[in-house]
Amino acid sequence: MAKQGRASWRQLPRNVWAVSLTSFFMDISSEMVLNILPLFLSNVLGIKTNLIGLIEGIAEATASILKVFSGWLSDKVGGRKWLAVAGYGISALAKPFFYIANSWGLIAAVRWADRVGKGVRTAPRDALVADSIRPEQRGFAFGFHRAADTGGAVLGLVIALFIVWRTQAGGLALGEGTFRTVVLVSLLPALLAVLSLALGAQEVKRRGGAGVAAPKITFRGLGKPFLVFMCIVGLFDLGNSSDAFLVLRGQERGLSVMGVLGMLITFNLVYTLISAPAGSLSDRIGRRTLIVGGWVVYALIYLGFALAGKGWHIWALYTVYGLYYGLAYGTTKAMVADIVPANLRGTAYGTYNAVLGILDFPASVIAGVLWQGVGGWGGFGAPAPFFFGALLALLAAIAMWLWRPQPAPEAGS
Numbered sequence: 047m048a049k050q051g052r053a054s055w056r057q058l059p060r061n062v063w064a065v066s067l068t069s070f071f072m073d074i075s076s077e078m079v080l081n082i083l084p085l086f087l088s089n090v091l092g093i094k095t096n097l098i099g100l101i102e103g104i105a106e107a108t109a110s111i112l113k114v115f116s117g118w119l120s121d122k123v124g125g126r127k128w129l130a131v132a133g134y135g136i137s138a139l140a141k142p143f144f145y146i147a148n149s150w151g152l153i154a155a156v157r158w159a160d161r162v163g164k165g166v167r168t169a170p171r172d173a174l175v176a177d178s179i180r181p182e183q184r185g186f187a188f189g190f191h192r193a194a195d196t197g198g199a200v201l202g203l204v205i206a207l208f209i210v211w212r213t214q215a216g217g218l219a220l221g222e223g224t225f226r227t228v229v230l231v232s233l234l235p236a237l238l239a240v241l242s243l244a245l246g247a248q249e250v251k252r253r254g255g256a257g258v259a260a261p262k263i264t265f266r267g268l269g270k271p272f273l274v275f276m277c278i279v280g281l282f283d284l285g286n287s288s289d290a291f292l293v294l295r296g297q298e299r300g301l302s303v304m305g306v307l308g309m310l311i312t313f314n315l316v317y318t319l320i321s322a323p324a325g326s327l328s329d330r331i332g333r334r335t336l337i338v339g340g341w342v343v344y345a346l347i348y349l350g351f352a353l354a355g356k357g358w359h360i361w362a363l364y365t366v367y368g369l370y371y372g373l374a375y376g377t378t379k380a381m382v383a384d385i386v387p388a389n390l391r392g393t394a395y396g397t398y399n400a401v402l403g404i405l406d407f408p409a410s411v412i413a414g415v416l417w418q419g420v421g422g423w424g425g426f427g428a429p430a431p432f433f434f435g436a437l438l439a440l441l442a443a444i445a446m447w448l449w450r451p452q453p454a455p456e457a458g459s
Contacts, residue, residue: 110403117169117396133167189325285438320372340374
């Protein structure tokens with residue numbers, strides 16, 4: 047790939063700004079609630095980690111098929127914006143029900159509804175970003191979007207930390223009243239997220255108009271490079287269980303609720319600072335290098351999670367964990383646009399997100415079982431899922447390094 051000049055946020059088009067602002071507000075709302083949800087399930091409802099893993103896995107996997115259909119539909123009709131707006135609206139409408147949920151079944155149902163919204167919006171949103179930016183700035187655009195998204199997470203966690211500080215006097219356990227207060231405060235930024243996209247984004251006209259070359263929903267239709275890419279990314283994701291297990295690991299090693307929130311804030315700060323520069327770097331030196339580097343960092347960090355003996359070890363490792371996300375997360379999304387034709391991007395992003403969402407189910411279930419067992423079997427203990435994740439990340443990094451993909455026509459990069 048030829049070297050490009052450094053990208054600037056001033057060069058980003060309106061749609062990238064609108065999508066980024068939307069993600070900023072939605073992550074304020076979501077991160078406030080979802081990062082303490084495992085503590086609510088464990089501390090208030092008394093749910094064990096294997097059931098928490100099941101809830102998290104089902105929440106992601108049951109909505110994942112919508113990502114394929116939503117992405118395909120955006121290719122078919124030639125429009126991305128209103129599908130994305132609808133998805134954000136569904137998630138915003140689901141959030142108030144966390145306030146009244148008082149059993150794990152109700153929590154699971156609300157999580158499912160929230161993930162349905164994510165399933166509807168994710169592929170059209172990502173395709174809208176890819177359609178709106180030149181190929182030589184694609185990595186930077188996705189990195190900028192991730193930075194805005196994660197900046198919202200930082201602010202959301204700071205707000206949650208303030209609420210915890212004001213409503214309960216320290217301690218390891220999360221109080222029920224604290225959780226419900228966080229849910230109430232999260233509703234306003236969720237509404238602002240929907241309005242930002244509805245009022246700020248514009249459809250991008252594609253050559254040929256609506257209904258051009260909308261494929262059947264098959265891997266073959268998206269090409270061999272995409273199939274190989276998904277096999278490698280899928281191998282990695284099978285060991286990438288829900289971050290809820292990292293939160294529980296921190297609490298298990300002695301972190302208080304405020305300590306857990308502080309840990310998440312530092313993680314997201316690193317993620318925010320790294321994402322845009324890493325995306326710009328991938329435009330110049332190639333996506334694979336950044337992805338492989340991120341996965342190797344992930345493997346080392348997960349090995350550290352397995353061996354950690356104290357709460358501050360988890361905090362330090364989780365901070366560096368933001369480096370993996372900054373290097374690899376937005377870069378893999380940019381690579382999808384590199385290896386599929388422009389008129390198939392919605393379907394490709396839908397398939398990409400759906401496959402990873404489906405794999406989140408076995409990944410989270412495996413993690414829960416390895417940690418705490420199932421039935422009469424007691425499992426291998428807390429370090430086990432992190433050893434497993436480190437091994438698969440290393441294998442995936444080797445496979446990605448050995449692969450030599452060819453860019454799709456008109457994909458750039």
